[in-house]
Amino acid sequence: MNLAEHILNPGLATPDKLAMSVVGLSRADRWSNARLRQAVLQTANGFQMMGLKAGAQVLLHLPPGPAAPIVLLGAIAAGLVPAIDLRATERVGGPMADIAPSLIVAEKLAVACGQDVPQASPQQLLDAGEPAGFDFIQRDPDQPAYLATNGVGCSHRVALAALQFLVKAHDLCAQDRFLQVGGWDELSQLEIGLLAPLLAGGSVLIPSAGVEPYQIPLLGSRHGGTILCGRASALQGLIGPHWRSWNGLRLGLATSRPDGEELQNSWQQHTGTDLRGPSERDNEPAVLPD
Known part of the structure; x- marks a missing residue:
């Protein structure tokens, strides 16, 4: 089972329909169901191309915007276990004490307290991956789909x-x-x-x-x-x-x-x-x- 697959599958019936849009007073950055699915799968493949194996924990340190849902769903699609730090300051503190991430994904270089953890940007993940041929990594339904930043997991099934x-x-x-x-x-x-x-x-x-x-x-x-x-x-x-x-x-x-x-x-x-x-x-x- 893969939670990201279940979340994105309803969009298969209407690939051109709007899934997500960043809206402003003068313009909008529109993401159709097809565009969002492709970006998620490309990001998931990017995680794998960086050598991350299913079950590895990753810390997402991202501000609101399209990158946050794409990387979150991409990590789940790749069989990883993302933890989400939504404060998106330049400094990663408390979450690092409760999880053991193999990678931090941040828009800008984040300063991790006390641990030397590799970092990547959402764009680096996109550039590293290709959506063609990639499929959602199936996991045990009772294994964590993601973590809260206190280390508590939530399974795909729940x-x-x-x-x-x-x-x-x-x-x-x-x-x-x-x-x-x-x-x-x-x-x-x-x-x-x-x-x-x-x-x-x-x-x-x-x-x-x-x-x-x-x-x-x-x-x-x-x-x-x-x-x-x-x-x-x-x-x-x-x-x-x-x-x-x-x-x-x-x-x-x-x-x-x-x-x-x-x-x-x-x-x-x-x-x-x-x-x-x-x-x-x-x-x-x-x-x-x-």
Whole structure:
């Protein structure tokens, strides 16, 4: 079994459909299902060409953007066990004490504390690999698909079951477009805002660098966003006297638990839609551990 294969397979039916887009006020970097799958497989092959064997741990030290999901899915596709450090500062600290990575993948050279670990950029992995002929490396379903940065693993089987639960619980579908708010600064945002949408055949919209919170509604309207996804604090920061919702927005998904009912009430008042969060999913299997 390979979790990345299950996540990407829904896109096979519609190769030209939008899977992911980095959206700005003047342009968008669009990734079709076919383009995303090719980049993931090319990255996976790049990992293998660098000599990494199935089961090896890799630390992903990447900012929000297309490279993060491509490298994450590429590592899983290659049978590796990625750990995700979403702070993306220049320094790698705590995670290194709990895992034993064979490679760090970073946009810029990261300073690893206390260990001498080889590093590569996402582009180096792409350049090293070729997608032609590469297939997903099948792993024991009960082996880790990825690690939290505290070293706790999540198996292919459990991750897929929980993502399927999310898709069903929130009625996610291929017509949904998930607009991210506040970046991917925790693992649950990758689960709710990336992996589940792709499994449902939907599209992920990532605001480009420099987009301000007050500009999110403009991007949502322009690019057809149907779901806003982010930490409760990031969603709270959007709501204000100048908030303007748009036709097509149907749901807000908070990846962290709101404090009290203030945000829930404010969200419904300003958008006319529901806001759901982890508190409504307490019985769901854990996907991305804290």
